Each structure stands twice: as structure tokens, then as C-alpha cells.
Amino acid sequence: MTALAHIGSTGAGAQTPGGPAPEPTKKGGITAYLLLLPGVLWLLVFFVAPMAQLAAVSLQSQFPGYPGYYYRDVNFGSYVTAMTEYLPQFGRSLLFAGSATLLAFVLAYPLAYAMAFKAGKWRGLMMICVIAPFFTSFILRTIAWRQILADEGPVVGALKWLHVMPSSGRITETGFAVVAGLTYNFLPFMVLPIYASLERADPKIIEAGGDLYANGLTTFRRVTLPMSMPGVLAGTLLTFIPAAGDYVNAELLGSDSTKMVGNVIESQFFKVLGGFPVAAALSFTLMAVILALVFVYVRRYGTEELL
Amino acid sequence: MGIFSKSSGAFRDAKGDLILENVTKSFATFTAVDDLSLTVPRGSFFALLGPSGCGKTTTLRMVAGLEQPTAGRIKIGSTDLTGSRPYERPVNTVFQSYALFPHLTVRDNVAFGPKRRGSADPVGEANTTLELVQLSHLADRKPTQLSGGQQQRVAVARALVNHPEVLLLDEPLGALDLKLRREMQVELKRIQMEVGLTFVHVTHDQEEAMTMADTVAVMNLGKIEQMGAPEVLYDLPRTKFVANFLGQSNMLHGTVQGIDGDFTVIGAGDHKVKVRTSRMAPGEGGEAIFGIRPEKTRVHDEAPSATLAGASLGPGTLLDVSFTGVATQYLVDVPGVGRWAVYEQNLDLDRISNKPGDQVWISWNPGHAFGVRS
Numbered sequence: 001m002t003a004l005a006h007i008g009s010t011g012a013g014a015q016t017p018g019g020p021a022p023e024p025t026k027k028g029g030i031t032a033y034l035l036l037l038p039g040v041l042w043l044l045v046f047f048v049a050p051m052a053q054l055a056a057v058s059l060q061s062q063f064p065g066y067p068g069y070y071y072r073d074v075n076f077g078s079y080v081t082a083m084t085e086y087l088p089q090f091g092r093s094l095l096f097a098g099s100a101t102l103l104a105f106v107l108a109y110p111l112a113y114a115m116a117f118k119a120g121k122w123r124g125l126m127m128i129c130v131i132a133p134f135f136t137s138f139i140l141r142t143i144a145w146r147q148i149l150a151d152e153g154p155v156v157g158a159l160k161w162l163h164v165m166p167s168s169g170r171i172t173e174t175g176f177a178v179v180a181g182l183t184y185n186f187l188p189f190m191v192l193p194i195y196a197s198l199e200r201a202d203p204k205i206i207e208a209g210g211d212l213y214a215n216g217l218t219t220f221r222r223v224t225l226p227m228s229m230p231g232v233l234a235g236t237l238l239t240f241i242p243a244a245g246d247y248v249n250a251e252l253l254g255s256d257s258t259k260m261v262g263n264v265i266e267s268q269f270f271k272v273l274g275g276f277p278v279a280a281a282l283s284f285t286l287m288a289v290i291l292a293l294v295f296v297y298v299r300r301y302g303t304e305e306l307l
Numbered sequence: 308m309g310i311f312s313k314s315s316g317a318f319r320d321a322k323g324d325l326i327l328e329n330v331t332k333s334f335a336t337f338t339a340v341d342d343l344s345l346t347v348p349r350g351s352f353f354a355l356l357g358p359s360g361c362g363k364t365t366t367l368r369m370v371a372g373l374e375q376p377t378a379g380r381i382k383i384g385s386t387d388l389t390g391s392r393p394y395e396r397p398v399n400t401v402f403q404s405y406a407l408f409p410h411l412t413v414r415d416n417v418a419f420g421p422k423r424r425g426s427a428d429p430v431g432e433a434n435t436t437l438e439l440v441q442l443s444h445l446a447d448r449k450p451t452q453l454s455g456g457q458q459q460r461v462a463v464a465r466a467l468v469n470h471p472e473v474l475l476l477d478e479p480l481g482a483l484d485l486k487l488r489r490e491m492q493v494e495l496k497r498i499q500m501e502v503g504l505t506f507v508h509v510t511h512d513q514e515e516a517m518t519m520a521d522t523v524a525v526m527n528l529g530k531i532e533q534m535g536a537p538e539v540l541y542d543l544p545r546t547k548f549v550a551n552f553l554g555q556s557n558m559l560h561g562t563v564q565g566i567d568g569d570f571t572v573i574g575a576g577d578h579k580v581k582v583r584t585s586r587m588a589p590g591e592g593g594e595a596i597f598g599i600r601p602e603k604t605r606v607h608d609e610a611p612s613a614t615l616a617g618a619s620l621g622p623g624t625l626l627d628v629s630f631t632g633v634a635t636q637y638l639v640d641v642p643g644v645g646r647w648a649v650y651e652q653n654l655d656l657d658r659i660s661n662k663p664g665d666q667v668w669i670s671w672n673p674g675h676a677f678g679v680r681s
Binding site (some may be wrong): 202204205207208209210211212213214215218222223226227229 | 318371372373392393394398399400402403404406407408409410411419420423424465466469
């Protein structure tokens with residue numbers, strides 16, 4: 001690298017004798033590009049190429065009479081199928097992911113606030129409690145929730161005993177269970193960015209709110225919350241985006257009537273003969289919808305830091 | 308202050324002097340402020356001066372309402388503010404780190420207070436105050452886009468716009484470089500004269516305190532050591548701490564050996580020096596410390612005449628001579644006394660003849676000496 005940079009700089013010097021000014025830029029430029037190279041290659045091989053492949057698959061047409069056989073084409077029929085036949089799953093994905101994001105925010109903000117300002121010596125322990133679940137597979141943890149929320153399990157039993165829930169009621173195989181599972185699984189992704197943004201804030205700034213005639217609640221609304229918006233924004237994106245594409249929670253905690261778009265893509269890919277183009281079209285449509293939502297959201301609530 | 312702390316009372320529109328009565332603040336392991344009583348007259352520029360950890364910032368935070376005293380009362384005029392919350396007090400703070408709201412523009416930062424108090428025209432008030440600190444042209448910027456000095460002015464404007472009865476300044480110039488600090492000192496003094504509010508300024512910079520304040524209180528270990536006009540404090544320190552913290556002092560530790568007319572004689576070994584009895588800190592006999600400011604002393608090549616007995620020391624060895632332009636500083640080691648500094652202003656064109664190693668004597672006008680108790 002040093003040798004390359006050196007050659008680069010001598011070359012520049014030779015081209016512009018007596019003009020040493022461009023030398024540092026040239027040198028810096030080459031080094032910067034070399035440093036970028038591994039990342040660019042990685043993205044090309046593992047992101048750009050598969051995306052191109054996926055795009056090609058989504059536009060393929062089926063050989064009439066030969067299920068499972070396709071030819072290269074520019075056919076948007078799969079997109080039409082994706083957006084007409086699977087509209088309920090799309091809606092459900094956005095609804096479930098949105099609800100889980102909202103729930104996670106409501107749960108995470110007080111937790112992050114307590115960790116940042118009130119925990120004192122317990123802060124480390126609280127941090128471990130937030131991160132510890134990652135040491136177990138996320139599928140295992142979701143299966144565990146199926147046991148906990150099972151019809152004969154402790155939660156349903158207690159709720160029925162308290163008459164909070166009718167004797168025929170259940171939690172698993174409902175939308176509620178799926179949203180609860182999504183909330184649980186993505187909660188740390190909400191807590192950590194909010195915590196980071198609160199922890200970084202100068203406590204004196206919050207004191208300044210009180211000093212300038214804002215009571216506790218107003219200081220929170222006008223100072224603390226806006227200051228933590230970068231964290232809230234990051235947390236909601238980190239929760240909503242993967243939750244909208246998730247299929248494990250709906251698979252393990254839901255039923256046929258709670259299927260999300262992720263489940264459709266999964267079954268189109270693995271269980272339906274000739275489902276590849278539709279699955280690919282669904283994937284692209286989901287990406288486009290999420291990108292559009294995120295764009296609007298970030299434009300509305302974002303700070304300069306993110307745009 | 309928690310999120311859900313309830314608004315326990317209304318805004319208290321107090322007017323008058325700031326009064327602290329026997330205020331004590333104890334934390335788990337130490338007492339930050341120890342039975343402090345003082346009165347800051349309305350409209351004055353008051354400085355709390357002391358080393359870090361002396362309790363000056365804690366005192367300020369108690370006036371702001373950001374801390375509550377363990378004991379004692381804090382009043383403005385006849386209104387007792389003890390126990391009230393920061394937002395209920397007619398007091399505003401300029402924080403050390405400025406604590407500007409990063410998500411708001413300069414104008415919105417300044418308009419924050421007026422908005423909370425339900426002003427009819429918060430933006431107009433903000434604009435007027437930004438003019439006072441000469442920042443109108445930057446009103447639409449975010450605080451992070453400003454220099455340190457500009458941020459400092461915004462912090463001052465954000466507090467001033469509320470016309471508080473007392474404005475608290477917590478080492479507001481600490482983060483600025485020397486030149487900017489001098490400019491801001493003059494600027495703050497100008498603003499204080501213009502608006503006529505009570506300013507309470509916390510600082511560890513003695514020069515800053517003396518330049519700006521009408522009254523300086525020197526704090527140490529949670530107590531006020533001495534309080535008064537800067538020139539009075541400098542001329543006649545009443546404790547050893549003040550003599551050393553406010554400027555520099557040459558000292559002689561000794562015992563009171565008697566009275567000679569208007570003077571008290573302090574002796575240590577062979578040395579005898581005298582202090583006007585009226586310039587001795589109150590106290591009985593025993594041990595005492597003689598003090599004289601370096602710029603009030605002179606060096607001589609020869610032993611001074613007998614008329615200067617009690618107002619001279621020597622012989623000593625000249626350790627160092629440094630020429631600083633307007634003055635020459637000498638460092639003299641006097642056996643049995645220690646190292647004394649002498650600052651002589653270069654008022655005439657005499658060349659410096661003394662060299663390190665020379666034998667010299669030091670003399671002074673006995674009326675300038677002071678005595679403190681050890």
C-alpha cells in the first residue's frame with residue numbers, strides 16, 4: 001500500500017513539475033480507494049449481484065404447460081399477482097410491524113431513560129439483561145414463548161383463573177401473540193439506540209429546561225425527547241424494517257389467518273412449485289414499500305445526522 | 308428532576324436582594340457548603356471565587372433550585388424560595404458548558420424561556436435580546452454551527468431574555484481562550500450595567516472576579532473566607548488563604564512579640580517586622596503571619612538604614628532575575644524566611660545591575676504590610 005501510494009505520488013510529481021500542491025490529494029485519493037475496495041467487492045458479490053439475480057427472476061415467465069420451468073423475460077405479471085393476491089398479508093405485515101414498533105417504543109423508552117439517568121451502579125447489570133437474550137438463538141426463544149403462551153400454559157391458565165379471559169380464549173395462533181413475539185424479539189434494537197442517545201446528552205441541557213421555566217413534563221416533551229430523536233429514529237427503523245419482513249414469529253406463534261408477507265415469500269420459494277418469480281416480486285415489492293415508508297418517516301422526523 | 312415531577316407551585320415573582328441564611332449542603336460523604344450566610348444587594352455584580360471543590364458551584368445550584376439545601380433558607384427580598392423548583396424561581400443560569408438545546412435554532416433557544424412563561428411575543432423578545440448580545444445575524448443557526456464565544460453569548464441571551472431577578476453565571480468563560488475571555492468579561496460587565504440585574508458569577512479565576520465584580524466572596528472548604536470590594540480584599544486579606552489565592556503574597560511565619568506605637572511587631576528567629584495594628588487580622592497574641600505584596604517591595608545592594616527597621620529583610624541571595632518588559636521580577640532567598648518575590652516596575656532607564664548570586668536586601672513601606680493569623 002505504501003509502495004503503491006509512493007508510485008502514485010511520484011507519477012503526479014512527474015506530470016506537474018514544480019507544482020507540489022496536487023500531491024497530497026492524489027496520494028490520499030488512492031489510499032482511500034484501496035481502503036474502500038474490500039467493502040465494495042463484498043457489496044458487489046453479496047448484495048448487487050444477488051439483487052440483480054432476484055430482479056431477473058421476478059420478471060421471468062413460466063413455460064406454458066411446464067410448471068416449474070421459466071424463461072428469461074420482462075414480465076410484470078408476478079408483481080400484479082404479488083400485489084393483488086397477497087394484499088392482506090402485506091397489510092398485516094405493516095400493521096403487525098407497526099404495532100410491534102409502537103409497543104417496543106413504549107416499553108423501551110422508560111427502560112432506556114432509567115438506564116441513562118437513574119440506574120447508577122445498576123446500569124451495567126441492566127445493560128447485560130437487555131443484551132443477554134442474544135446469547136440464545138432467536139428461534140429457540142420464540143419457541144419458548146409458544147410454550148409460555150400455550151393453551152395449557154401458565155399465562156393462559158392464570159388469566160382464565162382471574163376471569164380476565166374467557167374459558168375458550170387463547171393467546172397462541174392470534175395476531176396478538178405474533179405482535180408480542182415481534183415486540184419481544186426486537187426490543188433490544190429499540191432500547192440500545194435510545195439509550196445511546198440519552199446517555200450522550202449532557203444532563204445540564206435537561207437542567208437548563210427546568211431553569212428556563214419548563215416543568216418536568218414540559219422539559220421531557222420539549223428537551224429530552226427531541227434530543228433523543230436520533231436514537232428513537234434509529235430504534236424504530238431497526239425494529240420496523242426487520243419486523244415487517246419477519247416470518248418466524250408468525251410461523252411459530254400465529255396461525256394461517258395471521259400470515260405475514262414473509263411467510264408468503266417463504267412458502268412461495270420452498271413450498272410452491274413455480275413460485276420463484278412471485279416470491280422474488282413479493283420481495284421487491286416489500287423492499288419498495290419499506291423504503292418509501294422509511295423515506296417519508298425520516299423526512300418527517302429525521303435530523304441532519306441521518307439525512 | 309423526574310419526568311413526572313408534578314408542578315407543586317406557581318412561579319414566584321420575587322424582587323429584592325438575594326439572601327442566603329445559614330445554608331448548608333451535605334452529600335453522603337462530605338459537606339460542600341457549610342453554614343453559609345450572605346446577602347447580594349439587588350443590581351450588583353457579585354463573584355463567588357474559590358478553588359474547585361470549594362462549594363461555589365453547589366451554592367449557585369442551590370440558588371437556581373437545581374439542588375436543595377440540607378439546612379438554611381434561600382430568599383429573594385422577602386420571598387422564601389427554599390424548596391421551590393427551578394422553574395418556579397425568577398432566577399436563570401448561564402451554564403459552564405452553555406447547555407444550549409442542540410435541536411433548536413439560536414432564536415428558538417432564546418425564545419424557550421419566554422414561551423414557557425406564556426409571553427405574548429416570545430420570538431420578538433428573543434430577537435431583541437439577540438441584538439443586545441450582537442448575534443442577530445446568527446439567529447437561524449443551530450448551536451453546533453457557532454464558535455465557543457458565540458455559543459457563550461447565546462447562553463447569556465437565553466438567560467437574560469427572561470429578565471430574571473438574579474442571573475447566575477457558572478464559570479461561563481472557562482472554555483474560552485484568553486483573548487476572548489477578556490473580551491467577554493468587558494461584554495458581560497457592559498450587559499450587566501445596561502440591564503441592571505443582579506449577577507452572581509462563580510469562577511476560580513481571581514483576575515476575572517476582580518475585573519468584573521463589585522463584590523467578591525472568596526470561598527474555601529464550604530465557607531466564605533472573606534468578602535468585600537476587590538481592591539479591599541487585595542489590599543487587606545484577612546486570612547492566609549485569601550492572601551495567597553487573591554494575587555501573590557510574601558509571607559513570614561512568626562509570633563507576635565509586642566506593640567511599637569501604631570505597629571505590632573512579628574518576629575521569627577533574628578528577623579523582626581512590623582504591621583500597623585489596624586491591619587492585623589483580629590485575634591489574640593501568639594502565632595501570626597506577616598504578609599506583603601511583591602509589587603510593594605524593593606531590592607537593594609546595600610543594607611538599608613536603621614530607619615527601615617521592621618520594614619526590611621536581609622541579607623538574602625538573589626536566585627533569579629526576570630525582565631518582563633514593564634517590570635522586573637526578582638526571586639530572593641532570605642535565610643530563615645524563605646523565598647520572596649519582588650516586582651519592580653521599570654519606570655526609569657536604569658539598567659539591571661543585579662545578577663543571580665548577589666547579596667541583596669528587601670525593603671517596603673511598612674504601611675503596606677498586613678498580618679493574618681495562622
